[in-house]
Amino acid sequence: MTHTNNQLAKEKWALGSLILNTSLTVLKFVFAVFTGSLALMAEAIHSFSDLVASLISLISVKIAAKKSSEFPYGLYKIENIASIVISFFLFFAAYEIIKEAFFSHEERIVQHTQWAILVMVIAMITTLIYSRLEMKAAKELNSPVLKADAEHIWADFLSSVVVVIGLIGTYLGYNLDKYAAAIVALFIFHSGWDIFKSGLKVLLDVSLDKEELEKIKKIIYENPAVVDIKHIRGRVAGSFKFLDIELLLHNYSLRETHRIVDEIEKKLKTEIPNIDSVFIHYEPVRQKGFRVAFLLDENQQITDFKNAKKIVIADITEDGKVQTNSSLNVEPNEEEIGEILSKINIDIVVASYHPEEFSVRWNLTKAGVMVWETNKKNFDEALNEIINSYMEFNRKKEKEND
Known part of the structure; x- marks a missing residue:
């Protein structure tokens, strides 16, 4: 898949998420007011935070692909900044739910429980399907922002399950509404923490994982001109990877050495997904003999x-x-x-x-x-x-x- 196709696919999934979260937010909010369910209102707040997050995702995906002389390495990290912002929305949603469940003095009476259950079952099925499809796309496109978005849609599904159980309990005469809301808040907080850690690591230029670095080394050593690898540094920005490599090569003419380096770079970009640039510094080496x-x-x-x-x-x-x-x-x-x-x-x-x-x-x-x-x-x-x-x-x- 080409860079352009990747970009269009990311924008498509981000837009789909925006539409889904808008629909769920409106649906849950209307029926939360209609039924008076705290758990359903918590879900509406959760979906609203996802709606704002999805809007940020869509904007960041568009901005991240742009390059300029002022930002020659691209704005890929906009995706990671956006994922951190999304995590704060999740923290905020969790806080609001806990506050409403245990610190509000207003007594809530849930009415028309069967309608609340029906709405949540619809939301549960929709979020399950979309989150799995978006997560698959995020892995194929290597997009942290799509992955982050899929994570909270998945958290939305899990919390929907809890809310449905709570509403069924309420329907049967047990006051489980606020406890279901509290469990939803814990799901949301956990998801937000994982997204926050992942985004922060990239902003601090965390290295590529060991498995990927070993694969890169194997590709380089396959070239017979390579004597040794002095060092490899790799970092991630958004969906893309940047490599800084120092090699010891057998002595050749300048033209031949350039050809060898270009060959190594081409093979790395072919076999390792989403490499934006490879900088290779090389030194000649002579063995005894x-x-x-x-x-x-x-x-x-x-x-x-x-x-x-x-x-x-x-x-x-x-x-x-x-x-x-x-x-x-x-x-x-x-x-x-x-x-x-x-x-x-x-x-x-x-x-x-x-x-x-x-x-x-x-x-x-x-x-x-x-x-x-x-x-x-x-x-x-x-x-x-x-x-x-x-x-x-x-x-x-x-x-x-x-």
């Missing part, structure tokens, strides 16, 4: 500087182990290939002949690159030739040191 570049033709055979179409780079450790990195496609041009080889921090270039141009040989010499001529045509044979020579050199060096 040396780096060899092999010039290959279109048939993957060792060739010279004039006919090479691919450069394959291999890192060889002190104990002779090999890591072959991704290849570079090049044009068969001696000067251009020499320029590339002098900039990618290699020790040896393996070719069938030395470069003919003096300037190319001189630039490679200045860069500390040794040209290794070989009569081997097969890549593996040429690689083994280098490794065997290197290991023989190390054995002789060890004997001399002894």
